Structures are given as C-alpha cells and as structure tokens.
Amino acid sequence: METAIALDRATKRFGGITAVDGLSLEIGRGSTVALLGANGAGKSTTVGMLMGLLQPDAGRVTVAGRPPRQAVAEGRIAAMLQDSGLMPGVTAAELVGLARRMYPAPLPTAEALELAGLRELAGRRVERMSGGQAQRLKFALVAVAGAQTMLLDEPTRALDVQGRREFWAAMRNCAAAGRTILFATHYLDEVEENADRVVVLARGRVAADGDPARIREAGGRAVVRFRRPADEALPALPGEVADERGWTTVRTCAPDDVVRRLAASDVAWSDLRVSPPSLDESFLALTTTASPLAEEARVR
Numbered sequence: 430m431e432t433a434i435a436l437d438r439a440t441k442r443f444g445g446i447t448a449v450d451g452l453s454l455e456i457g458r459g460s461t462v463a464l465l466g467a468n469g470a471g472k473s474t475t476v477g478m479l480m481g482l483l484q485p486d487a488g489r490v491t492v493a494g495r496p497p498r499q500a501v502a503e504g505r506i507a508a509m510l511q512d513s514g515l516m517p518g519v520t521a522a523e524l525v526g527l528a529r530r531m532y533p534a535p536l537p538t539a540e541a542l543e544l545a546g547l548r549e550l551a552g553r554r555v556e557r558m559s560g561g562q563a564q565r566l567k568f569a570l571v572a573v574a575g576a577q578t579m580l581l582d583e584p585t586r587a588l589d590v591q592g593r594r595e596f597w598a599a600m601r602n603c604a605a606a607g608r609t610i611l612f613a614t615h616y617l618d619e620v621e622e623n624a625d626r627v628v629v630l631a632r633g634r635v636a637a638d639g640d641p642a643r644i645r646e647a648g649g650r651a652v653v654r655f656r657r658p659a660d661e662a663l664p665a666l667p668g669e670v671a672d673e674r675g676w677t678t679v680r681t682c683a684p685d686d687v688v689r690r691l692a693a694s695d696v697a698w699s700d701l702r703v704s705p706p707s708l709d710e711s712f713l714a715l716t717t718t719a720s721p722l723a724e725e726a727r728v729r
Contacts, residue, residue, distance in 0.1 A: 431458040432494070433578045433609040434479060439488035441474050448474040450633035451488065456611060458577065461604045463620040464613045466630035467716045472613045473511065476582050480508050492578060504532040507574035509567050511582040515555045522551040525569050532574045541573035544602070546595045560587035568596065579603065581612035585619065597623050617708045631716045641708065649706025649714060651684035655691070655698045664694045
C-alpha cells in the first residue's frame with residue numbers, strides 16, 4: 430500500500446518538555462485513522478509537524494514521500510486545526526472560493542460546500558454563522574483543497590448530534606474516494622463507527638496501535654452481570670466483584686471463565702448479561718498504564 434504519512438523516530442521538545450518522543454508511525458493511503466490520547470499526549474504537536482508548522486528536533490516526517498511544507502504547497506495535504514479562525518465580512522462561498530485559489534487541483538466551491546453540508550448557507554456571512562456552522566465551514570476549507578490526505582483535529586467540536594452524523598457521512602464519502610483521513614477526537618463513539626485503525630498516544634509515544642476492537646480488548650475489561658440470592662456465596666471468580674441493587678457485577682479480562690464457573694456452581698443465578706470492554710475504559714487504561722499492545726505497536 431502506498432504510504433501517505435510517515436514519521437520515523439520523530440521527536441519534538443519545548444524547552445525541558447518532550448511533547449513527541451521518538452514517534453514512528455506509517456499510515457497507508459486510503460485509510461481512516463483515529464489519533465487518541467489524553468491532553469498533553471502529543472496529538473496536536475504531531476499534527477503540527479505533519480503540516481510543517483513545527484519542525485522535529487530529531488527524526489524525520491514525510492507526507493506522500495515529501496517534506497510536509499512541500500506537501501502542503503503541492504496541495505497533497507490539508508488540515509482542519511482546532512484553534513483556527515475565520516475571516517469576517519465575507520460569505521461562506523466567498524471564503525471557500527478564496528481558499529480554492531491557493532491549491533493546484535481544487536474541488537469546485539459548490540462541491541466543497543455540499544460536502545460540508547453548507548449548500549443552503551453559501552450566501553451567509555461568516556460572522557453570522559453558529560458555532561456548528563462555522564465548524565462545518567472549516568471543513569469546507571479543507572475539502573476544497575482536493576488533497577489526498579486530510580488532517581482533522583477535533584473536527585466535530587461544537588456540532589450537534591445531527592451535525593456530527595452529516596459530517597461523518599461526508600467523511601465516509603471521502604474515504605470511499607481513496608482519501609487518507611487522520612483525525613483526533615474525544616468522541617470515542619466516532620472512533621468505533623468511522624476508524625479502521627486507532628493509534629493511541631501516551632507521553633509522546635505509541636501506546637497501542639490496532640483496529641477499534643483490538644484496542645478495546647487491549648486495555649478494557651468485560652462486564653458480567655447477573656442476579657442471585659443474597660445469601661448464596663459465589664465461587665472464586667477472576668475479576669473485580671461488586672454487589673449493588675440486586676445485581677452482581679464482575680469486571681474481568683476473562684468473561685468466558687466467569688460464565689463457566691457460574692455454570693458449574695450451585696448458585697441460583699439469573700438474567701446473565703455479558704458486555705464487551707468499552708473503548709472509553711480501554712482508552713483510560715492504555716493512557717495511564719503500560720499496555721500489552723505497546724510492545725506490539727508496529728509500523729503498518
């Protein structure tokens with residue numbers, strides 16, 4: 430698979446703080462990758478290096494085989510940054526049309542507005558847009574570039590539920606057309622629904638790398654719940670056992686073993702329910718403790 434993004438032992442320091450620490454990562458063209466990490470994990474610094482806004486102190490960063498600044502100048506990569514502003518006094522169509530002139534092979538203005546769900550708001554002035562509309566306009570400014578690689582830093586912040594659905598529908602269309610999408614988000618449901626790969630950063634390094642199901646299983650624990658008579662003792666069960674409001678809950682990395690032991694016991698249990706690990710719990714585990722996937726994280 431052709432490589433869209435590559436970081437080879439990239440390191441970035443700010444004074445005595447190492448924001449990105451020898452990060453190696455390779456992303457193939459046409460993939461949709463979620464970049465996760467707690468605040469300070471190095472996500473925004475990584476995006477900054479990929480856009481050529483920051484230069485690594487050590488290591489190498491390339492986009493489509495080129496230095497990031499060259500890739501930006503050639504229109505091969507475009508980004509929706511978290512803290513970018515918008516020019517006031519112009520309409521949405523005028524602003525997207527202006528951005529269009531900065532790229533060598535842009536999309537038509539109307540197509541970019543359509544992708545962003547702003548077709549009916551093309552004539553609205555920027556300063557009269559709501560927070561969600563302004564966020565979609567920022568995406569239109571990325572889409573109009575026609576770039577093969579798109580970097581999105583918290584792209585659905587300020588969008589309501591319907592706006593988020595429409596945004597990701599547009600993203601899936603972009604991915605289907607062969608574009609590479611790297612996005613950072615705090616909405617973990619977006620990761621499960623839209624990413625085919627998840628990279629978790631912790632302290633500027635890769636803590637885990639895999640598809641959403643693998644990441645969920647790596648750091649989280651399944652939940653086994655059932656009812657039982659309060660006076661009946663449980664057999665030894667692997668995991669953390671708690672009783673609350675008539676339910677016994679077992680948080681465990683071995684749910685099958687829990688069920689087997691219950692089935693082999695004399696406990697009169699009922700209403701057995703098994704839930705897989707949540708991505709939220711896995712994310713917290715992977716960013717606060719050593720991950721079993723950390724040693725396996727590899728360039729793909």
